[in-house]
Amino acid sequence: MDLRPIPCPLCASDQTAPRANLHGRDYWACSRCQMVFLLPEQRLDSASELARYETHDNHPDDPRYRAFLSRLFDPLVSKLPEGAKGLDYGAGPGPALQAMLNEAGFSTAVYDPFFAPDPAPLAQRYDFVTCTETVEHFYDPAGEFRTFDRLLRPGGWLGVMTDMMEADTKLESWYYLRDPTHVVLYSHRTMAWIAQEFGWSVEHPHPNVALFRKPSHSTVGS
Numbered sequence: 001m002d003l004r005p006i007p008c009p010l011c012a013s014d015q016t017a018p019r020a021n022l023h024g025r026d027y028w029a030c031s032r033c034q035m036v037f038l039l040p041e042q043r044l045d046s047a048s049e050l051a052r053y054e055t056h057d058n059h060p061d062d063p064r065y066r067a068f069l070s071r072l073f074d075p076l077v078s079k080l081p082e083g084a085k086g087l088d089y090g091a092g093p094g095p096a097l098q099a100m101l102n103e104a105g106f107s108t109a110v111y112d113p114f115f116a117p118d119p120a121p122l123a124q125r126y127d128f129v130t131c132t133e134t135v136e137h138f139y140d141p142a143g144e145f146r147t148f149d150r151l152l153r154p155g156g157w158l159g160v161m162t163d164m165m166e167a168d169t170k171l172e173s174w175y176y177l178r179d180p181t182h183v184v185l186y187s188h189r190t191m192a193w194i195a196q197e198f199g200w201s202v203e204h205p206h207p208n209v210a211l212f213r214k215p216s217h218s219t220v221g222s
Contacts, residue, residue: 009184010035010141011193020171023178027171027185033193035141036165036185043139043183050114052181053092060096069097069161072132075205076159077104084127085109087151090134091116097130125153132161136182149198155216158200161209162186 005014008030019029019036026039044052058065080086084106088098091110101108106128109121129151138144148158163176165187176182191210195202200212 006039008033008035009037009040009139010145010190011197012142022172023180025177025180027177034187034189036171038183040139044180049137049181052179053114058092058094058096060094060099062096065094065096066100069100069132071206072130072159072161072209072211073097073100073104075209075211076128076130076157077101077106079157079211080106080128086128086130087111087121087124087126089129089131089148089151090137092134097132101130122147122151124151126151126156127153128157128159130159132159134162135160135186136162136176136184138184141184145194145198149214152214154214156214158212158214159209160191160212161206163208164188164191166207 005016006028007014008016011030011033013030013032015031016028017031019027021027025042027036028039029036082105086101086106086108088095088101088108088110089112091098091112093115095110095116098108098110109124110116111118111121129148131148135141135144152158165174165185171177176185188204191202191204194200195212198212198214200214202210202212204210
């Protein structure tokens, strides 16, 4: 294998090195932002990726799935002002979180490159953006987080939910890596790097949830 550094897909650093070969796939790690990522040439093609997503059975009315999403929903809605409007980014085939937010009085649009590909919602600005079990699928996480920054109004919230690596996480036995669509992996240190890069604050109300806030003094127009 060619072991020349491969640029990190998040921070573009060349401070990367092989981390593990698991399930026939090669994962590298970045020492700058602490992201672990699958070699780009080993990603699934679009048809295979879609086929994998179509096996997901996350129905909006499933109480167990709603309870799972409450890890992000509960702490986020406690921070939102009345009438806040949002976007559920990467909603998947069953946009349960959108339903929960709408029911709570927060008008929420959806965007998903496979299941809700209409780009019109991406031309708006929002008080909050949610992204649950999606950031691990990003082929271009740097570009996606720049999109989030653009979508958020000053003072807006970004809620991310993804399984995160801890200091003692053993990649060899981590179930998250059995899914070939999980191509970028985060830790709390990665989330801290993202917050610093964009000038956001970040808190973790659950080990697998990051709530980012864009500063209200941003000079970007609303």
